[in-house]
Amino acid sequence: EKVAEKTDLARIITKAKVFKLVTEGGAVVGCVYEKGGQNFQEFGPVIFATCGFGADFTSNSLLAQYRPDLMHLPTTNGEHCTGDGIKMGEAIGAKTIDLEWVQVHPTGLVKPDDADAKIKFLAAEAL
Secondary structure (H helix, E strand, O other), X not given: OHHHHHOXXXXXXXXXXXXXXXXXXXXXXXXXXXXXXXXXEEEOOOOOOOOOOOOOOOOOOXXXXXXXXXXXXXXXXXXXXXXXXXHHHHHOOOOOOOOOOOOOOOOEEOOHHHOOOOEOEEHHHHO
């Protein structure tokens, strides 16, 4: 943050969704992202600050791939935690480690009118 605040060597872009990594000669040289309904491109080093994948219950999800034994459990991850950044990196050859280490939080709040919801609110945050 300090580099971005004090120089033009870095920019932090929030509330955006990267949907394509730009590569050249096997190296990532930029990205294409959507923000506010518009597409933008940035070139230079790319640092992802991405979420996990605990809210993706699809059959081809990272959860199904690395921890299929947890697919039946609800999650306290937000709906946006679908592993998109990890999948994008893997698609261009990035290596990952330890994706089988998924935290299971036993304190999700159950809404009485939606008890079977797969996504729960983390009780520790509410107490």
